[in-house]
Amino acid sequence: GNKTRKLEFVLAEAQAHGAQTLITVGAVQSNHCRQTAALAARFGLKCTLVLFGDIPQSPSGNYLLDRLFGAEIVWAERETHEEVLQDVFQRAWSEGQRPFLIPLGASTPTGAVAYAYAFKEFIEQGGEADWIVLASSSAGTQAGLVLGARLSRWPGRILGISVDHPADWVKARVAELATQAADRLGEIIRFSPDEIEVNDEYIGAGYGVMGEREIEAIRLFARDEGLLLDPVYTGRAAAGLIDLIRRGFFKPNERVLFWHTGGVPALFAERYAPNLL
Numbered sequence: 001g002n003k004t005r006k007l008e009f010v011l012a013e014a015q016a017h018g019a020q021t022l023i024t025v026g027a028v029q030s031n032h033c034r035q036t037a038a039l040a041a042r043f044g045l046k047c048t049l050v051l052f053g054d055i056p057q058s059p060s061g062n063y064l065l066d067r068l069f070g071a072e073i074v075w076a077e078r079e080t081h082e083e084v085l086q087d088v089f090q091r092a093w094s095e096g097q098r099p100f101l102i103p104l105g106a107s108t109p110t111g112a113v114a115y116a117y118a119f120k121e122f123i124e125q126g127g128e129a130d131w132i133v134l135a136s137s138s139a140g141t142q143a144g145l146v147l148g149a150r151l152s153r154w155p156g157r158i159l160g161i162s163v164d165h166p167a168d169w170v171k172a173r174v175a176e177l178a179t180q181a182a183d184r185l186g187e188i189i190r191f192s193p194d195e196i197e198v199n200d201e202y203i204g205a206g207y208g209v210m211g212e213r214e215i216e217a218i219r220l221f222a223r224d225e226g227l228l229l230d231p232v233y234t235g236r237a238a239a240g241l242i243d244l245i246r247r248g249f250f251k252p253n254e255r256v257l258f259w260h261t262g263g264v265p266a267l268f269a270e271r272y273a274p275n276l277l
């Protein structure tokens with residue numbers, strides 16, 4: 001998934017700071033939190049996750065894996081999760097745990113740099129597409145792709161389907177992160193929000209709420225291709241892609257690449273699985 005790529009680079013940063021504990025934040029079914037917990041286990045670090053949303057009746061999906069990977073869980077309200085995160089960090093710091101704080105979605109300039117390298121792999125595989133369509137939320141993934149595209153002078157267009165935020169917010173954040181990530185690579189490139197393409201028509205009832213469109217996309221990809229999408233991110237982005245195709249948004253001769261960002265364990269969450277069939 002996309003978080004594994006970002007976290008590979010972010011971990012190096014944490015190690016350079018001598019971190020012994022990784023602290024991060026996300027929703028109950030966060031892929032990012034689950035992959036941070038796995039990484040911490042793999043590298044012998046402690047992991048504390050600040051999770052928000054309804055506390056599950058029984059562990060399932062990503063939350064089951066968080067527990068399996070041995071992460072410590074701190075529950076927060078959606079509205080106050082940033083304050084709880086800061087408190088958890090301060091406490092760990094004063095206890096001498098050498099904490100390293102990874103922001104939501106690992107969408108930092110470093111995380112975006114990691115994704116510019118993902119784009120480089122795409123180019124090495126041929127880079128043959130007129131469009132890339134992906135799920136966009138905390139913006140680091142799209143920022144990395146946009147930067148990678150610029151660095152390799154790729155002529156296509158990159159369309160983020162927003163999973164939760166208004167398009168203007170995502171565009172501004174992608175431009176900011178891509179600019180900062182370029183700086184990390186020693187390139188002075190200033191990205192402007194106007195050149196970033198984001199569609200926010202598929203947010204539906206909000207983050208993590210699986211609707212009819214997502215269910216249709218998940219079933220279609222599974223039955224026609226044997227491919228799995230998750231209810232929160234790739235399912236929503238694919239639903240947007242399907243609708244845009246039906247509405248004639250893409251020209252018939254254009255090649256459209258759906259960039260799969262991972263996230264499959266959420267399929268098995270108790271709040272989604274029973275509604276998929």
Ligand SMILES: *Cc1c(COP(=O)(O)O)cnc(C)c1O
Pocket residue numbers: 001002003031032105107135136137138139140141142230233234261262263264
């Ligand atoms: C986090 C996530 C995204 C969105 O990536 P951002 O960098 O936060 O925009 C897309 N797909 C999956 C499966 C994710 O977990």
